[in-house]
Amino acid sequence: MTYHNGSTFHPITFFLIGIPGLEEVHGWISLPFCSVYLVALLGNVTILLVIEMDQTLREPMFDFLAIFSTIDLALSTTSVPHMLGIFWFNAHEINFGSCMAQIFLIHAFTGIEAGVLVAMAFDYYVAICAPLHYTTILTSRVLMSITLYIVIFTVLLTLPMIYLIYHLPFCQAHAIIPHSYCEHMGIAKLSCGNTRVNGIYGLFVVSVFLLNSVPIGMSYVYILRVVFCLPSQDAQLKALSTCASYIAVLCVFYIPSLFSFLSHRFGHNIPHYIHILVANLYLVIPPLLNPIIYGMRTKQIWGRVFYMLLKNKTPTILFY
Numbered sequence: 001m002t003y004h005n006g007s008t009f010h011p012i013t014f015f016l017i018g019i020p021g022l023e024e025v026h027g028w029i030s031l032p033f034c035s036v037y038l039v040a041l042l043g044n045v046t047i048l049l050v051i052e053m054d055q056t057l058r059e060p061m062f063d064f065l066a067i068f069s070t071i072d073l074a075l076s077t078t079s080v081p082h083m084l085g086i087f088w089f090n091a092h093e094i095n096f097g098s099c100m101a102q103i104f105l106i107h108a109f110t111g112i113e114a115g116v117l118v119a120m121a122f123d124y125y126v127a128i129c130a131p132l133h134y135t136t137i138l139t140s141r142v143l144m145s146i147t148l149y150i151v152i153f154t155v156l157l158t159l160p161m162i163y164l165i166y167h168l169p170f171c172q173a174h175a176i177i178p179h180s181y182c183e184h185m186g187i188a189k190l191s192c193g194n195t196r197v198n199g200i201y202g203l204f205v206v207s208v209f210l211l212n213s214v215p216i217g218m219s220y221v222y223i224l225r226v227v228f229c230l231p232s233q234d235a236q237l238k239a240l241s242t243c244a245s246y247i248a249v250l251c252v253f254y255i256p257s258l259f260s261f262l263s264h265r266f267g268h269n270i271p272h273y274i275h276i277l278v279a280n281l282y283l284v285i286p287p288l289l290n291p292i293i294y295g296m297r298t299k300q301i302w303g304r305v306f307y308m309l310l311k312n313k314t315p316t317i318l319f320y
Contacts, residue, residue, distance in 0.1 A: 010096045010166070010170055011096055011170050011172060011173055011174060011175045011190075012095065012096070012173050012174065013093045013094060013095050013096070013174055014093070014094050014095075014096070014099050014174075014175050014176075014177050014182065014187070014190075015092050015093055015174060015175065015176045015177065016082075016086055016092050016093075016094060016177050016179060016180055016181065016182075017092065017176065017177065017178050017179065017180075018083075018086045018087060018092070018180045019180060019273050019276045019277060019280070020178045020272050020273055020276065021271065021272065021273040022273050026086070026087040027087060027088070029087060030084055030087035030088060033080065033083065033084065033087070033280070033284060034084055036284045036285070036288050037076055037080045037084075037284055039288055040072065040073075040076055040284065040287040040288040040291070041073065041076075043287075043288065043290075043291030043292060044069040044070075044072050044073045044287060044290075044291050045069075045073070046291065046305060047065065047066070047069045047291050047294070047301060048066055048069050048070065050301055050304045050305060051065065051066045051301075052066075053304075054304050057301075057304075060123050060138040060143055061120070061123055061124075061127070063143055064116055064119055064120045064123060064143075065120075065294055065301075067116055067147065068113065068116050068120075068290060068294075069290070069291060071109050071112055071113045071116065072113070072286065072287035072290055072291070073287070074105070074109050075105075075106065075109040075110065075113065075283060075286075075287060076283055076284055076287040078102060078105045078106055078109065078283075079102065079106060079180075079181040079280075079283045080283065080284060082094070082102075082181065083180045083181060083280065086180055094182065099182040099187065100162055100165065100166070100182070102181060102182040103161065103162065103165070103182045103183065103184055103187065104158055104159070104161070104162050106181065106182075106183070106283070107158045107161060107184065107205070108154055108155055108158045110209075110257075111154035111157060111158060111205075111209060112150055112151060112154045113253065113286075114209045114212050114253070115149075115150035115153070115154060115212070116150060117212065117216065117249070117250060117253065118212045118215055118216055119146050119147075119150065120246060121215065121216040121219040121220070121246070122146075122215075122219060123138060124219065124223060124242065124243065124246060125219040125222060125223055126138055128223050128226055128227065128239055129222055129223060129226050157205060157208060158205075160201060161184045161198075161201065161202070161205070164188070164197060164198050164201060165184065165187055165188060165198070168188060168191035168193050168195065168198070169191060169192055169193040170190060170191055170192065171191075171192035172190070175190045176190075177190065178272065178276070179276055179279070180276060180280055181280075181283075183279070184198070184202055185198065185199065185202050188202075206261055210258075213254070216250065220243065220247075223239075223243060224243075227239045227240060227243070245293050245294060248289075248293050249286075249289075249290055249293055249294070252285065252286045252289045252290065252293070253286050256278060256281060256282040256285065256286075257282055259278055260275065260278045260279050260282055
């Protein structure tokens with residue numbers, strides 16, 4: 001065990017149960033999780049390869065989409081392989097350092113994804129409301145600045161979680177976690193000390209991420225005002241179709257996270273395994289659906305994929 005200030009210690013290992021109450025069917029549960037994870041890997045890697053190979057896809061929208069796919073790959077890979085290890089090989093143990101790293105990465109990647117969604121809303125706003133100034137507003141320097149701000153802000157917001165957990169006293173050398181991955185408040189509740197600060201800071205972080213919906217909502221108010229003023233019905237439908245794909249991604253990202261957050265704190269009558277299943281699905285469903293939604297709704301993406309599959313010599317015909 002690792003001693004801190006001579007009085008408190010950190011557990012040598014944590015024991016991840018998996019999905020409490022469903023241990024007998026872990027093998028069956030692993031099958032859809034593995035399938036979803038593999039499809040998510042295939043979809044996001046395909047999007048990254050298409051954007052990298054096609055030199056015409058150099059607009060800010062595709063840059064944000066590449067970042068989005070990278071985050072989805074990282075977020076799911078941070079948790080799902082170890083989760084499958086629990087289901088298949090009874091690899092329940094995780095040491096303290098690895099657990100802290102998993103907490104940091106999961107929360108950081110989730111926060112970065114929320115920030116990228118705001119940036120994509122701004123991208124759509126400029127493209128629809130100020131199309132003549134699109135290339136002058138969203139320059140490569142602006143895109144780099146936005147990306148760096150999102151990453152730095154999220155990292156600085158996430159690091160205090162690790163600091164607060166590290167300074168909690170634990171009274172067991174081998175703590176049992178009723179979960180399939182390490183999560184901030186799930187670890188904090190195992191402490192024999194006062195975790196009130198952890199709870200308050202956790203609520204603060206969630207509130208910050210939820211506040212991202214405010215600029216997104218404002219952007220879409222202006223976008224819809226402009227869309228419904230367009231003279232052509234075809235132009236309106238095209239703009240609404242683009243907005244619909246983005247709104248679908250927002251729903252996939254926010255609805256499971258809100259359900260998990262609210263049910264974890266207020267849904268005391270909901271079975272515990274439901275909390276854990278939703279928390280697990282939250283890490284695998286968005287990475288699965290995001291490439292499907294964007295790939296199928298973005299003609300440049302699916303057109304290029306279709307071209308590569310058929311080895312057509314004139315791919316641009318498929319884009320329109």
